[in-house]
Amino acid sequence: MAFVYRPPASIVSVERFFPPRARRLLLWLWWGSTAVLFVFAASTAPHMIGAAFIVASVAFALSLGILFLEHGLGESFRRISLHDAMLRARRGETVNLAYWCNPDVLAFIAVGDAPDTALQRFLAHECVQAIFARLAIPSLQVRERFRARSLEHRFPPSTHAADAEGGHDTAALIVALAEAAMHAARAGHRVVTVSDAFVALARASFVLRQLLFDRGLTTDDLDAVAHWEDRRLHERQMRRAFWTRENLLAVRPFGRSWAFGYTPTLDRFAIEVVGDEVSWRNDVRVLGRLREITALERALTKSASANAVLVAEPGVGAEDVIRGFVARVRGGSSLAALNYRRVVDVDFGGAIAGLPTQGEIEGRVRQMLAEAARAGGSILIVENFPALLAREGGGADLTAALLPFLQGARIQLIAMSTPQALHEVIEKRTALSGLFERIEVHEPDARTTLQILLDVVPAFEERFRIAAPYPALKTLVTYAERTIQDVPFPRKALDLFEESMIAAQNVKERVLTAARVAAVVSEHTEVPVGALSGAERERLLHLEEFIHERIVDQEEAVHVLAAALRRARSGITAGASTRPIGTFLFMGPTGVGKTETAKALAEAYYGSENRLIRLDMSEFQGGDAVARLIGAPATREEGRLTTAVREQPFALLLLDEFEKAHAKALDLFLQVFDEGRMKDGWGRVISFTNNLIIATSNAGAEFIRRYLKDERGPRDLAAALREEVLRRELFRPELLNRFDGVVVFRPLGAAEVRKIARRLLAGLSKNVEREHGVGLVVEDGAIERLAAKGFNQEFGARELRRVIQNSVENLLAERLIAGSLRRGDTFTVSAADVEDARGGA
Missing domain, CATH: 1.10.8.60 (Helicase, Ruva Protein; domain 3)
Structure with a gap:
């Protein structure tokens, strides 16, 4: 591409001696004086009316002259559009960028400027000041950064007399202006505006990029704010141009409704939807829906009896599609068959409310539709259309009343529905659903x-x-x-x-x-976000100790999990940002602490062990496993998995006996582990981004025992167990590889079981002392006997809690009820007490 920047001498002279700010100030002063003079003449000096008209004529001539300076003088050099100029530059033709810069840009950029020098001049413009104000960056701070940079590198500011034909500064400036011109062409601008040039110069400025970086921002953020300011300015300019076609058509003419016939019943329960074409052309909510608006227009013009249904979840913005569609129809910028037609939002619910019989309800609906059909050319919008078909309380279906009118060519209908209601209500009525073209409105990014x-x-x-x-x-x-x-x-x-x-x-x-x-956010979710507090920082740094307050031994497993939680809280992730916090497969014998570890993690990260969703995957072994997990519209059964996560998005998801689930059920988790989301039976996206997912399996228990019995070190146990799982085809490789880690829980020994017994007894002692004021002392010999009774190789320490209940809690309860223990007493449990306890074996 070949670009130069050579402002025409006539424009340079005008901009130097009569800059835009001076022109606008003069214009405001002159018109203000004219207004004051007219008021004065009308109130106290009628003989001054002639002078007022003369001043007004001068003001009008001055306005025309300034309009010529701002538009006509520049247009005289623009033989082609900015877009065509960029195409010519791509073909190798030389393009003078100055011809496509608006007067403000020309006033701030001189030939030979360095980008930083030009950028500092832009700081005086109100648009740039508004951009920095929105970014919460004081303009004074920006100037100080540039001043410090200038002193540090001792570079002299460029002058207007600098070399226009070469030099590093000129080349850098032209590159930045070329980027601004291409940005303006992509945005549909006729000329390079202040925001276009400013963003391009900012991208080339190390000083400004560093300032943004220091505040956690990027030049993309600067571009977003500049784009917003540009749209606001463009809308203000369009609204001031009252003579344009869009503004004239936005005026609602008197008696407009008479042109569409006499529809008294319809008018009682319908509101004509109005749209402002000037607004929608600058409204990002509508601009982001152009694809859906275009699809809606095409759907309604396929035939005279064509109808459409907008399918969207509440809150996505389906109303913005309607707003943009109506604005285009009213403004005459839609398809020819739709332009200038009447669009009304009909409240059928209000129309039939209070009517006692089905006959009266159907009669009211038919009457409204008949009026619209007689008027002809009406487009009806019906929000929550499925409610009209399946009324609450078992009311009869209104499909029969609607069908004759929807099959005709006199009215068209735009229905609105959620995906769930579409499946459950509309699609079941095949005669009706065939009359509608489905248009999905997706969630914006x-x-x-x-x-x-x-x-x-x-x-x-x-x-x-x-x-x-x-x-x-x-x-x-x-x-x-x-x-x-x-x-x-x-x-x-x-x-x-x-x-x-x-x-x-x-x-x-x-x-x-x-x-x-x-x-x-933290108050609503009860999960910490934002900067780390001192207490939370300490807990995360010593997370292993916190978990070990509930878990005995299992050092390797606890370390891996604590590291994962620290990564999640600090926001460090190597994969997609939508992935779950962590996905782990716990493998080991039963009764070694897998579930207790999950509860400890829920308490550590989510603040409570109650924030745990637990699914026994052995319940999902049948062919209906997928439907039971994600829901089935046919049976209206909500999904066990998807509903639980949707209702409690901040929770640990525990999938017990994971290997026992049906193969198709396991396949569901491929997307969950990789992308952090899945769709339920109704097509709703369920996010697992804030879930820590733990799957447990006892399948490798015997292999772990053999491995450790052979006195091989535990360091390679996880890798060896992974190979064993793949060899036995317990999990497919692609599923196993999606786990962040396979965490191995080793079998417990006698020493670990004694520690668990002491921990459980310590908790019991605290509760008894708090509730009854009685101390509890358990002798070492009693602990030995409890540990021996509550542990075996097959079930680990799972029976220990029951043994303590039968051997200690029952005995203590009997003494309290008998009155032999009073507040302040101490109850001692011996080995003999444990041995003699009923049901303790």
Whole structure:
């Protein structure tokens, strides 16, 4: 590509001696003087009316002259569009970028400037100042960074008299301007605007990139804010141009409804949907739905009787599709068959509410549809359309009343439904479902949601009187994506935004911060997010000790798990950010602490051992295993797995006896372990991003015993066990390899069982002393006997708790009830007491 930057002499002269700010100031002063003079003449000096008209004529002529300077003078050099100019540059033709820069850009960039020099001039522009204000970066701090850099490297600022034909500064400037021009062409701009040039220069500036990095931002964030500011400016400019076709068509004419016939019943329960084409052209919520809007237009023009159903989860933004569609129809920018038609939102629920009989209900619906059909050309929008077909309380189906009108060519209908209702209600009525084309409205991504938040920021700031800078919004979207799984974007981000603003208002904060957002998220989820507190930092650093308060021995297993939790809390991950916190396969004999370790991990990471979802996978061995796990629309049975995770997204998922599940059920977890999500039976995405997943298996118990009995070291035990599992085909290789680790639990020995017995007895002692004021002492000999009775090679220490219950707790309960133990007494348990206990064997 060949680019140069040579502003025409006429434009340079005008911009130097009569810059844009001076032109606008003069224009405001002149028109202001004209208004004052007219008021004065009308109120106290009628003879001054003539002078006022003369001043107004001068003001009008001045406005035309300034419009020529800002548009006509530049247009005289632009023979082709900016897009065509970029195509010519790709073909090797030389393009003078100055011809496609707006006056403000030309005023700030001189020939021979270094990018940093030009960038510093842009700091005086109101658009750039607004960008830095939204980024929560003081402009003064930016200037200080540039000044410090200048002193450090001692480079003299470029002047207007610098060499225009070569030099490093000129080359760097032209590269940046070429990037700005290509960015402007992609955005559909006619010229390179201030935001286009500023972002391109910022990407070339080490000083600005470093400043953004120090604040946890990137040039992409700068681009996002600049893009938002540019859209706001463009909308203001479009609204000021009242003479444009879009603004004229946005005016609602008097008596418009008369053009669509007499529809009194329909009008009682319907609202004509209005759309502003100027707004939707600058609204990211609508711009992000152009694919769905286009699909809706094509669906409705396939035939005169074509209808469409928008399928979306609540909160995804299906109403934005309707808003954009109506704006295009009203503005005449849709397909020819749809332009200028009447679009009404019909409240059938309100229309039939209170009607006692099925006949009256059907009569009301038919009457409304008949009126719309007589008027002709109407497009009806029905929210929650399945409710009209399957009414609560067992009411009769209204399908028969709807079918004749939907099959005709006089009205068309846009229905709205959730995926679940579509499967359960609409698709079961084949005669009706065949009349609708399905259009799915998917959840927007995080980047689009961030732009949506920027669009609503002015309204939120005015409502709460609290500033909401971009860094707080970026943090908010990140936390919403990670922590809220049962509500889609953008609804969950908007809800969290509102809650965060309310929380900031309650504590009298004037600026929403990332820390306030993190506090709101932590309060709702009861899971720590954001910066580590001192107590949490200490617990994570000494997590092995915390787990060992409940788990005896198993040093290797505890170390692997503690390291995984520290990685998760610090946000360090090598895979996709949507993967679960950790996925581990616990293998070992029964009764060695696998389940207890899972409970300890739930308490350590989620704050309570009750945050544990436990599924016995041996219950999912049949052919219906998949349907029982993810749900089945045909039987309306919710999925055991998907429902539990959707309702409790912050929990440890424990999959007991994992190897016993049906092969197809195991295949479900391939996507879960790899991507952190799966779809349930209704097509809803269930996220496992905030789950720590542990699968347990006793299948390798005998191999572990043999391996250790041969006195081979435990270091290679995990690798040897993995090979044994693959040899016996207990798990497919692709499933086994998706676990973050195979954690081996060794069989317990006598010493470990005694430790477990002491720990259980210590807990019992605390409870008895707290509840009854009685001390409990268990002799060493009694502990030996309890350990011997509560342990065997097959079941490990699983029976130990029952033995303590029968040998100690029963005896203690008898003494308390008999009154032989009073507050302040101490009860001692001997080996003989354990031996003589009933049911203790």
